[in-house]
Amino acid sequence: MTAQQIIFIVVAAFTLVSALRVATARNIVHAAFWLVAALFGVAAVYALLNANFIAVVQVVVYIGAIAILFIFAVMLTRRDMRDASPQLNRNWPLGAIVAALTAAGLIALLRGWDGFTRSAADLPADFGATSVNLLGEALVSPEAYVLPFEVASVLLLAALVGAVFVAFNKKLGGGK
Amino acid sequence: MNFWNDPLKVAADWLEGIFTGWGMDAVAAHVLTVFLGVFLMIVILMVVDVFLVWIERKVVARFQDRLGPNRVGPFGLFHPFADIVKLIIKEDTTPGDADKPVYNIAPILSMMSVLILWAVVPLAPVMLGTDLNVGVLFIIAAGAIGALSIIMAGWGSNNKFALIGGFRQVAVMISFEIPMLTMLMIPVVFAQSMNMNAIIQGQSVWYVVLSPLGALIFLTAAIAELGRAPFDLAEGESELVSGYNIEYSGMKFGMFYAGELLHAFTFGGFWAILFFGGYRFFGLEQVSPIFAVLILLVKALVGYWVIMWVKYTMMRIRIDQMLSFNWKFLTPLAFALLLVTALMNALLSSAPVWLYALGMFLANIVTAWVALEIARSATKQERERAEGPQKTAEARH
Amino acid sequence: MNEWIYVALFIIVGLIIPIGAILAGFIFGPKKPNPVKQSTYECGIEPVGEAWMQFKAQYYIFVLVFLVFDVEAVFLFPWAVKLGHLGLYAVIEGIIFVAILVVGLVYTWRKGMLEWA
Structure with a gap:
């Protein structure tokens, strides 16, 4: 495994864990901060792909504007930030089935795709500049x-x- | 390649030689060397930061006709070290109702958002830091993390003053980010690159000559971004008792304080890089990188001094005044100036340098004059509308 | 090597140094908490209620307007980089782009959304 792959796995794991915490955090403002972490992880992935402009724009627009918008919206509208109600309602088995079906469909679709094994063409050396x-x-x-x-x-x-x-x-x- | 011409590379090669001599992998040795270089750079920045405390206190004292720190060491130079010792041995109180993780992460992020700005600062022709092709936007990205740390501090403290201060500070920061982004585009148009070093290399004529109004708007937006007077309504000692950092003590407060000073100094540096030629000074930077770094340092200090001058001269404005100043005056003016610059750039593209510079300069002056005339007539109408029933201003008093 | 390695190192060291400083304060400082010291500061008065309450919605409007202009400025950056190589038509395209959004600013202004009321 190359160093780039190790870095990618670390960044991807960080992004996924943050995204999971967005959904599971009980405190809604904490969820907003976890969202920031997930967005930052996505920016790091762009940086790994040499997409400098997109990586910086991800931070400027998503963290600097959209995340702030979310945080303000959450802070300005909810009187009680620590939601006491349960996070699951009784429709959760239905949701789980839909999610599982979607995942199965995606896997079935992607099985025939050769993108996982084929390596992409090298970027030109001056691509970053x-x-x-x-x-x-x-x-x-x-x-x-x-x-x-x-x-x-x-x-x-x-x-x-x-x-x-x-x-x-x-x-x-x-x-x- | 000797030490005089490229000290950083000589030192890095020497260190890498030692590491590989220990049987280390070449790439790992390189990364370790860079890590040590970054560490050294940040340690130097922190030392500079310590002296900034002294400079700030000394300068404010002069503005207020006082002596400033003068007891510990020559000219009171060792006062900041006493401050550090005090901050370290002070009790670090955490409010019982605080949101602990958010409260504790905020000061770290605040300091980090300032320190990473130096990743894109070109110190000398051969000391580029990170030669990112989007260096200009990187400033705004780091600012976004700074805004985030402030909202975290305000919310984590569970204090009404802190939350109001945090909201106000973030409102100021995001509002003035629009003129700042727009003014960052003006050096980009001239240099045809977003790379910091290319912007410095392009400044055979300092961009402040080509765009004096742009430099002025950038400075205004930078002061607002820093939350310094006249835009320090987040701090508002008399109403908010310090704003978002009210509940912090000890070294956590120290991080906010040091971060603020270093941020101001850094923006003095960016002002110098974008509009005053960065490390360039009549070819002196070609003699040795050491001179180039010193030139940049002096220019950054001059920029920092101007920011302090504004801070200790102006009074605080209210939030409604601040927001209407930004959205109704500065933002339209910034966009108008950008379009005028783009238009002149296209019209004068084949003109000789002196004509290009003269045309740009005059275009800026005309834009500024028109904007001020429009603002003057608008405020006059506003005043007449407000004072109409009473006939004159004196009637109210 | 990728330039972002340097930025990543800056982020890592930029986190290590403040954490170290705060840890030093944690180690050398006294720790004698008591309920009065840890109560929320409200100018010496007993704090009333929580700080986490509803605030003025006006802040939200400004963030919304900011978001639109932020995205606009980001779109203009590649345009600004390439401007010197392109002719007058690129400038006119930029002017149209900004003019469309200035209509939005004027609308916001006319609706009184930029007033701090």
């Missing part, structure tokens, strides 16, 4: 992704207007 330039060129060149780039802006606008609309209605509704 040039990947952002390639991305920048792809985002604005008319032959590539200029339309998705502009549509992303419209999508963000829709998200902002939607969020403001919902919050505005709450404000009128007599909330804080």
